[in-house]
Amino acid sequence: MMSSTSSSQMGQLVADKHVRYILMAEKKKESIESVVMDHLRMNGAYWGLTTLDLLDKLGTVSEDEVVSWIMTCQHESGGFAGNTGHDPHILYTLSAVQILALFDKINILDVGKVSSYVAGLQNEDGSFSGDMWGEIDTRFSYIAICCLSILKCLDKINVEKAVEYIVSCKNLDGGFGCTPGAESHAGQIFCCVGALAITGSLHHVDKDLLGWWLCERQTKTGGLNGRPEKLPDVCYSWWVLSSLIMIDRVHWIDKAKLAKFILDCQDLDNGGISDRPEDAVDIFHTYFGVAGLSLLEYPGVKAIDPAYALPVDVINRIIFTK
Numbered sequence: 001m002m003s004s005t006s007s008s009q010m011g012q013l014v015a016d017k018h019v020r021y022i023l024m025a026e027k028k029k030e031s032i033e034s035v036v037m038d039h040l041r042m043n044g045a046y047w048g049l050t051t052l053d054l055l056d057k058l059g060t061v062s063e064d065e066v067v068s069w070i071m072t073c074q075h076e077s078g079g080f081a082g083n084t085g086h087d088p089h090i091l092y093t094l095s096a097v098q099i100l101a102l103f104d105k106i107n108i109l110d111v112g113k114v115s116s117y118v119a120g121l122q123n124e125d126g127s128f129s130g131d132m133w134g135e136i137d138t139r140f141s142y143i144a145i146c147c148l149s150i151l152k153c154l155d156k157i158n159v160e161k162a163v164e165y166i167v168s169c170k171n172l173d174g175g176f177g178c179t180p181g182a183e184s185h186a187g188q189i190f191c192c193v194g195a196l197a198i199t200g201s202l203h204h205v206d207k208d209l210l211g212w213w214l215c216e217r218q219t220k221t222g223g224l225n226g227r228p229e230k231l232p233d234v235c236y237s238w239w240v241l242s243s244l245i246m247i248d249r250v251h252w253i254d255k256a257k258l259a260k261f262i263l264d265c266q267d268l269d270n271g272g273i274s275d276r277p278e279d280a281v282d283i284f285h286t287y288f289g290v291a292g293l294s295l296l297e298y299p300g301v302k303a304i305d306p307a308y309a310l311p312v313d314v315i316n317r318i319i320f321t322k
């Protein structure tokens with residue numbers, strides 16, 4: 001395709017190209033990468049649709065088509081699978097609930113059934129398993145708390161025990177790991193800080209100690225990495241930045257340099273954003289790049305809630321209406 005971009009577009013968000021990239025990806029169901037990601041399709045739908053909404057283009061997709069596909073992924077247990085006919089998992093149940101929230105269609109759910117599926121995954125020690133096979137990870141604590149909060153059913157779990165378990169995963173560096181004693185990782189820190197923020201328990205976080213670990217993630221390129229000595233990656237623009245915002249320490253990083261890093265990861269011709277400059281783009285990094293720019297208040301991108309990972313107008317509609 002002839003390159004239609006001008007040099008002036010360098011350092012600018014080519015929003016329309018990203019919209020077209022996402023809509024094309026939706027259509028290319030049989031493409032190799034979509035087959036590989038087949039079991040994650042519910043996550044992929046959440047990434048693509050939330051990006052479209054952040055760019056104010058959710059209206060370009062057929063709501064009925066998406067919603068009816070989502071419902072074909074619901075299991076009799078109430079949980080959702082990553083694709084039609086696959087096994088239910090807490091990961092995909094959150095994505096399904098988040099997509100329905102985008103379309104203001106939570107009301108088509110049997111909320112009791114979905115919330116019982118999620119609440120049923122809480123263990124004696126307050127932790128959460130991802131599905132019936134029992135794997136435990138603080139990622140699942142976040143997913144359960146975020147999902148039940150959107151469904152207004154947090155009373156179905158033992159929130160105190162859930163918080164107690166998350167705090168038991170705090171490390172001496174102020175960060176959090178996937179289980180008690182596990183190494184701090186930006187992704188797990190987002191999950192634990194997000195869950196504590198939603199449950200009003202951020203007093204358990206040492207904001208200066210954790211803020212220091214997080215701001216140290218910024219490399220000389222302006223990009224953020226997930227652990228010391230690692231390469232920067234656009235998706236950490238979400239895991240690290242949303243955590244810094246939730247603990248009020250975002251002024252400790254250079255926001256302009258981070259925005260430039262994200263913009264330099266765009267494919268200016270075909271749309272999409274990659275994990276780092278010159279790499280192949282994918283839906284996952286396109287979402288986390290646009291969401292990162294939203295957290296940086298980039299012009300033309302709607303505001304996203306750092307804890308719920310949904311547009312602020314969607315959260316306001318849920319939290320402030322009965």
Ligand SMILES: CN(C(=O)[C@H](Cc1cnc[nH]1)NC(=O)OCc1ccccc1)[C@@H](Cc1ccccc1)C(=O)N[C@@H](Cc1c[nH]c2ccccc12)C(=O)NO
Pocket residue numbers: 040043091139142143186187188191233235275282284
């Ligand atoms: C399975 N995934 C991953 O392992 C990615 C791989 C990666 C991308 N860039 C560097 N590595 N890593 C990843 O998601 O790590 C984030 C994370 C967050 C919290 C705990 C553990 C890991 C990616 C898919 C992927 C695979 C390969 C390349 C690009 C995307 C993925 O589906 N991640 C999921 C993990 C996840 C699902 N639900 C969550 C809720 C909260 C936090 C994370 C998730 C995600 O971020 N969904 O929104």
Ligand SMILES: [Zn+2]
Pocket residue numbers: 233234235236275285
């Ligand atoms: Zn990444």
